Amino acid sequence: MKSFLQLWMPSNASTHGGSVDNLIFYIHWLMLVLFVGWGIFFVYTLFRFNRTRNPKADYHGVKNHYSSYLEFAVALIEAVLLIGFSLPFWIQEIAGAAEENTDHDIELRVIGQQFQWNIHYPGKDGIFGKTSPNLVDGTSNVLGLDRSDPNAKDDFSSQGLSIPVNKKILVHVSSYDVIHSFFLPVMRVKQDAIPGISVPVVFTATETSPKDPKKSEKWEIGCAQLCGTGHYKMQGDLVVLEEDAYNTWVDEQVKQALEEGEAW
Amino acid sequence: MVTHESHHDHHHHDEGFWRKYIFSVDHKVIGIQYGITSLIFLLVGFCFMLVMRYQMAWPEKAFITTDQYNMLGAMHGTIMVFMGVVPLAVGAFGNYMVPIQIGAPDMAFPRLNMASYWVFLPGCIVMMLGFLTDGGAAQSGWTSYTPLSVLAGSGKFWDGQTMWLLGMVFLITSSLLGSVNFIVTIFQLRAPGLTFMRLPFFVWTQLVTAFLLLLAFPPLEAAGILQLMDRLAETSFFMPSGLVVSDVVQDQFSGGNPLLYQHLFWFLAHPEVYVLILPAMGIVAEIVTNNTRKPLWGYKSMVYAAIFLGFMSFLVWAHHMYMTGMGTAISAFFQTTTMIISIPSVVILTAFFISLWGGSIRYNTPMLFALSFLPMFGIGGLTGLPLGLSTSDIHLHDTYYVIGHFHYVVAPGTVFALFAGIYYWYPKVTGKRMNETLGKIHFWGSIVCMNLVFMPMFGMGLAGVSRRLWDGGAVYAHAQEVLHLNEYSTWGAFGLIFFQLFFIVNFFGSLFSKEKTDDNLWQATTLEWCAAPSPPLPHLNFARIPEVHRGPYEYSVPGHKTDFSPQTMKETEA
Numbered sequence A: 001m002k003s004f005l006q007l008w009m010p011s012n013a014s015t016h017g018g019s020v021d022n023l024i025f026y027i028h029w030l031m032l033v034l035f036v037g038w039g040i041f042f043v044y045t046l047f048r049f050n051r052t053r054n055p056k057a058d059y060h061g062v063k064n065h066y067s068s069y070l071e072f073a074v075a076l077i078e079a080v081l082l083i084g085f086s087l088p089f090w091i092q093e094i095a096g097a098a099e100e101n102t103d104h105d106i107e108l109r110v111i112g113q114q115f116q117w118n119i120h121y122p123g124k125d126g127i128f129g130k131t132s133p134n135l136v137d138g139t140s141n142v143l144g145l146d147r148s149d150p151n152a153k154d155d156f157s158s159q160g161l162s163i164p165v166n167k168k169i170l171v172h173v174s175s176y177d178v179i180h181s182f183f184l185p186v187m188r189v190k191q192d193a194i195p196g197i198s199v200p201v202v203f204t205a206t207e208t209s210p211k212d213p214k215k216s217e218k219w220e221i222g223c224a225q226l227c228g229t230g231h232y233k234m235q236g237d238l239v240v241l242e243e244d245a246y247n248t249w250v251d252e253q254v255k256q257a258l259e260e261g262e263a264w
Numbered sequence B: 001m002v003t004h005e006s007h008h009d010h011h012h013h014d015e016g017f018w019r020k021y022i023f024s025v026d027h028k029v030i031g032i033q034y035g036i037t038s039l040i041f042l043l044v045g046f047c048f049m050l051v052m053r054y055q056m057a058w059p060e061k062a063f064i065t066t067d068q069y070n071m072l073g074a075m076h077g078t079i080m081v082f083m084g085v086v087p088l089a090v091g092a093f094g095n096y097m098v099p100i101q102i103g104a105p106d107m108a109f110p111r112l113n114m115a116s117y118w119v120f121l122p123g124c125i126v127m128m129l130g131f132l133t134d135g136g137a138a139q140s141g142w143t144s145y146t147p148l149s150v151l152a153g154s155g156k157f158w159d160g161q162t163m164w165l166l167g168m169v170f171l172i173t174s175s176l177l178g179s180v181n182f183i184v185t186i187f188q189l190r191a192p193g194l195t196f197m198r199l200p201f202f203v204w205t206q207l208v209t210a211f212l213l214l215l216a217f218p219p220l221e222a223a224g225i226l227q228l229m230d231r232l233a234e235t236s237f238f239m240p241s242g243l244v245v246s247d248v249v250q251d252q253f254s255g256g257n258p259l260l261y262q263h264l265f266w267f268l269a270h271p272e273v274y275v276l277i278l279p280a281m282g283i284v285a286e287i288v289t290n291n292t293r294k295p296l297w298g299y300k301s302m303v304y305a306a307i308f309l310g311f312m313s314f315l316v317w318a319h320h321m322y323m324t325g326m327g328t329a330i331s332a333f334f335q336t337t338t339m340i341i342s343i344p345s346v347v348i349l350t351a352f353f354i355s356l357w358g359g360s361i362r363y364n365t366p367m368l369f370a371l372s373f374l375p376m377f378g379i380g381g382l383t384g385l386p387l388g389l390s391t392s393d394i395h396l397h398d399t400y401y402v403i404g405h406f407h408y409v410v411a412p413g414t415v416f417a418l419f420a421g422i423y424y425w426y427p428k429v430t431g432k433r434m435n436e437t438l439g440k441i442h443f444w445g446s447i448v449c450m451n452l453v454f455m456p457m458f459g460m461g462l463a464g465v466s467r468r469l470w471d472g473g474a475v476y477a478h479a480q481e482v483l484h485l486n487e488y489s490t491w492g493a494f495g496l497i498f499f500q501l502f503f504i505v506n507f508f509g510s511l512f513s514k515e516k517t518d519d520n521l522w523q524a525t526t527l528e529w530c531a532a533p534s535p536p537l538p539h540l541n542f543a544r545i546p547e548v549h550r551g552p553y554e555y556s557v558p559g560h561k562t563d564f565s566p567q568t569m570k571e572t573e574a
């Protein structure tokens, strides 16, 4: 089952993704067993109790109540999947991790805008500069950064998400216009980007993304929620780098931001 | 009895054309009106989807624009749910069959019944008018999530989204009128002897459905009206502050919450799912018992399961919203209720399978469709499990996996059950029988094509391909390896329309068949077959209100002369 489903699923490159995948595998086992069980009974019955083979129906039919065991077993397995896997995972890795909000290595903001993903990097000072909707400009200031704020000087934006490997990343997901959904297939991360609400999401990449990838090898940010005409192309790149490479990249971006800042 | 008939004839001849066929208060005529309207819309909704499927399979041809794609998508969903399946399952089958199955001359409120159709039809027309507006029809999905839907189009009155909202207000009002009528009819007008535990399962499912419609629809009606005001009157129920669209600050809005709309929407739309499925289960119960020639196994537990299902369906709505940033407590609650609601579905499905055991199964067209409902609904239900747990839903939410899942429930599930119902009750309504050969071609072609359409969607969903993509995912790297599945799915859809031609020909052609069927050609036990002529008498259904002496599915009772004991049969006659 695992290898069959993995045939279709994207590889997983996050610390928590394995648990998501495992639950998907377990549930598909349950589905398979039930479907095959019902299926065998169904096909055999259709064949065995065909009118020509069984001209007279039996008023009582099945007299035992073994099916109650089946129903009980299904309920039990679902309870195990729920209490044993889904709830603890959600508490520890998703809601809990985000609520704690404290020990992380990198903090970023993700803002959905028709039809691109803008990532707000706080720059070297690690502090997000002030932003305001009134300052948003699709060509020169997608984040609406208030350049008069000293903390904003080294902030920069990127349309792709670049992060270092093996570091705990905290992103605050929101939107400036309509609802989008921030989806990182290889990270098993999905969070609706809702205007007016900012939702924290925590994850850690365990591998670097392919270098010079062919199209089909790229790692991506997708949009999972209908957000208008360009929803289909609201794609961004996800680049996971070694720490050094990441730092170099940030340095370059900050330098560029500061230079642009001079011009303001 | 004689007086009844003569009185009745007299009454009948007095009626003009309009009273008889257009503004009729006869539940049978209204049922047929609903039936024809909804079948037309099912076809329209399906044709929309053909265009979209073509676009998705061969996006490089850019057959339609992205806006057109979004319009067809939103309208496909809306039409199929609100103007196709529900009006066919409830408005047509429910309206026509429930009074006859409970031995009533008509619905409790015939005029209300007529009003419900005459609110429904304008609703459909208003909805379709959207296509004539400058911006075209609604294009924010059948869910119409704000802020997208409020910002869409011109924001004027004459606009697709506005027409969608107005249309919904009409359609919901119509459902409300219908549902009170069903509830009162089933409670008040049952024939003497017809206790609740002697009701055909179909009537039970219609009763539960009516309660769902009655209780779930008002919140969406409210939400629709609030959204209309956000669009037209610059209120901000669902619109937060600080929106920037194409660099323009939308400062007419402040302080609203888009999640409120989602809660209101799903509070309706989840019970709606059971509105789509329960009547289908009811139809399957009628046909399976009739063609296995034995009672329904576990009738009582199925009834309780259906009631429990209806009740629970009000407590699971937020499982559509796991990815909105839910805290642990809320998500734990909705995951738990979702796992609980899966159990009655398992009970019902299992009871159906066990009902087959020991039967003497005849494979006619209605039975083939009804039987195929079981495994197809099985696939649909089972694939709901990974979507019901928030952890596994992370990867699958809003992907093609979801589209595959709910279509297995509503398309090869409910739609097949509806076909079964049409083949089964056609002789009752028309006095003519549909052609078996054409019916079997229709069945085998449809079941193969249905699976060809929907099975590939699970692969695409597992790969993480989002739904509602104009190019079928071609932009995305992670979709590259599964893109070819789009083509299978599209070929399946074209195959499907081809095999529907057999149905259409059969449906109209059989009207002209010379042979009149027996009143009870399936040798069935329920009142619509055993106590009423085919077609039933205008206005009164029965020459005399029947008296009921037994349960609904007394087939092959040991010691009885025939293998079916009609509900009207006295113990002494046995």
Ligand code: HEM
Pocket: B046, B049, B052, B073, B074, B076, B077, B078, B080, B081, B085, B140, B141, B142, B143, B276, B403, B407, B410, B411, B415, B453, B466, B467, B468, B469, B493
């Ligand atoms: C039998 C033929 C049908 C086919 C081939 C079909 C196909 C599809 C496809 C491919 C989508 C996804 C569109 C996208 O991702 O943009 C879709 C969406 C949908 N379908 Fe169907 N469908 C069929 C029948 C039905 C029926 C019977 C119902 C309801 C009772 C239904 C309800 C919906 C809904 C609600 C959506 C979501 C629309 C949205 O995105 O807002 N479909 N259908």
Ligand SMILES: [Cu+2]
Pocket: A112, A115, A179, A180, A181, A223, A224, A225, A226, A227, A231, A234
């Ligand atoms: Cu988006």
Ligand SMILES: [Cu+2]
Pocket: A180, A181, A223, A224, A225, A226, A227, A228, A230, A231, A232, A234
């Ligand atoms: Cu989108």
